[in-house]
Each structure stands twice: as structure tokens, then as C-alpha cells.
Amino acid sequence: MSQVLSEVLEEWKCLEEEYQKLQETHKMYLQKLDEISKLQNNCATSISHERKKLQDTSRFIKKCSKRSSEEDSKALLELELKIKTQEHVFSEMEAFLPKKNGLYLSLVLGNVNVTLFSKQAKFAYKDEYEKFKLCLTIILLLFSFICYFFVSYRFLDAILNFLLVWYYCTLTIRESILITNGSRIKGWWVFHHYISAFLSGVMLTWPDGNLYKMFRNQFLAYSLYQSFVQCLQCYYQSGCLYRLRALGERHNMDLTVEGFQSWMWKGLTFLLPFLFFGHVLMCSFCFLILFVGNFFTTVAVVRQKLKSTDQKPKSM
Numbered sequence: 001m002s003q004v005l006s007e008v009l010e011e012w013k014c015l016e017e018e019y020q021k022l023q024e025t026h027k028m029y030l031q032k033l034d035e036i037s038k039l040q041n042n043c044a045t046s047i048s049h050e051r052k053k054l055q056d057t058s059r060f061i062k063k064c065s066k067r068s069s070e071e072d073s074k075a076l077l078e079l080e081l082k083i084k085t086q087e088h089v090f091s092e093m094e095a096f097l098p099k100k101n102g103l104y105l106s107l108v109l110g111n112v113n114v115t116l117f118s119k120q121a122k123f124a125y126k127d128e129y130e131k132f133k134l135c136l137t138i139i140l141l142l143f144s145f146i147c148y149f150f151v152s153y154r155f156l157d158a159i160l161n162f163l164l165v166w167y168y169c170t171l172t173i174r175e176s177i178l179i180t181n182g183s184r185i186k187g188w189w190v191f192h193h194y195i196s197a198f199l200s201g202v203m204l205t206w207p208d209g210n211l212y213k214m215f216r217n218q219f220l221a222y223s224l225y226q227s228f229v230q231c232l233q234c235y236y237q238s239g240c241l242y243r244l245r246a247l248g249e250r251h252n253m254d255l256t257v258e259g260f261q262s263w264m265w266k267g268l269t270f271l272l273p274f275l276f277f278g279h280v281l282m283c284s285f286c287f288l289i290l291f292v293g294n295f296f297t298t299v300a301v302v303r304q305k306l307k308s309t310d311q312k313p314k315s316m
Helices: 003-065 070-094 103-109 119-149 154-180 187-205 210-246 271-282 285-315
Strands: none
Touching: 003 070, 103 154, 119 154, 119 210, 154 187, 154 210, 187 285
């Protein structure tokens, strides 16, 4: 036997050994998957059972609190706090368990499990969402600027509007996945993107004519201004979130949004004028609903924050 052939056979023997080890590892992997699936089902069943017990206990506490003494009231109050703590723990547990998709995700993706089972995977997906939003916002800003100041072609307007439809539709899907994985984004901001996708679709299908040309510059001005404000917000909010996460004051799945959140209060110096008055100047009547939603949600959050800051000195 030649030396070359013996070397080839020796190499093949090593490959066969590695192949056998790979098969054993893969078999063990499949077994662990089955075990994990059983554990997930057991955890979900136990959480559901415990939740029902907590609900029964809460109803019983409410009945007892009506005719209880001061000492009993204190004990019942402590129990209520413990129940709330347990409910919060259950929510944290469920963030790492498979969930049924909501109606929107079921229509778009079908019965696909979108739950991410590690903190690293959840944070990586959230971080990728933030980068996607920032990159597309910059692209939309540049596109709107070019269409508003330099060119006036319906074809380029259609590309911009198609990009807006795709952007907002993609955001709604990604945000639904983030909510499934424990993100606490306010419902209005998600609904805002549904409306924006619909209105961008209206602009996309609007036939070229005098009415479209009358409204075109107003819409482009709004789009340009909105993209500019979103860039400012993303820069400011990402800095706030980074600091607050480092201090342990914010959840890892909190997002930057097209508005004002309570955690943005610290260091806020320049965003409120844009958020309150920019939409009034730039939006047409077609986009009035977006302004109203942004305005009143922002007012509610600011009012809530002012109340909490007033109550802190009293409690101290």
C-alpha cells in the first residue's frame, strides 16, 4: 500500500470517528429538545394554575377587607403586595415560554413560534430593531429632502411612498414580536404605525393630478420633518436608555419610540417643542389623528411624571 493511500485511509478513519461523535451529540440534542418542550409545557400549566389560585385569593381578600380590623387590614395589604409581586414574577417567567401569536402575527406569519428563549437573543433582536429603524429613518429623511427640494417626479414619489408602506408594515410585525418577548411599548405607538402604513398606502395609490400636486409638498414637508424629529429622538432616547439600563432602572426590552416616555424626563432639554408643536405646523388634516394621538399621549405621560415628582418629596 502506497503512503498516499494510507494517509487517505487514516484521514477517513478520523472523519468516521468525528461523524460518530456528531451523531451522538445530535441525538443528545434532540433528547434535550424533547425535555425542554416538556418542561415548557409543565411551566405554562403550573403558571396558569397558580394564576387561578391567585385570582381566587384576591377575591377572597377583597371580601374580607370590607369587615376587617386595622391589624387584619395590614395583614391583608401585605398579602395583596405579595400577590402583585408573584404576578410580576409570572409575567417574567412567561417571557421565556412559548406563546400563541396574536391575531396580527397569526395572519402575517401563521402559527410560527416567535418567542426568543434567552436574554441575549431578546436583546440582540431589540438592538437590531433599533438599528433598522434608525437606518430607514435616515434614508427616508434624505429621500424626502431630495423629493421636496430638487425633483418632482411621480415615479420617485411612488418609490418614497412604497418605502414608507414597507417600513411601517415591517415595524408593526417587529413590534408585535418584541411585545411577545416582553417589550413594554405603549399601545398607541404600535397603533400609530398601523395608521401610518394605511395613510402611506393612500398616498401610494393616489392618482397623479391637480389634487395630488396640491397636497404633495405638504405631505413631503411632513415626512421630512417627522424623519428629522425621529432622528433626534433616537439619538436622545438611546442615550437615556443606555444610562438607565446600566443603573438597573429600565427593562432591557424597552424601546425608543416616536414620542415621549416617562424615562425620558431626565436631561430633557430640546424634544418637547418638536413633539408638541411640530405636528401642528406640518400635518395636514389627513394626518390630524396622528397628531392628536401623539399629543395627548405625551401630555398624559408628562402629567403622570409631574405627579410622581410632586409625591416623592412628600413621601420623604
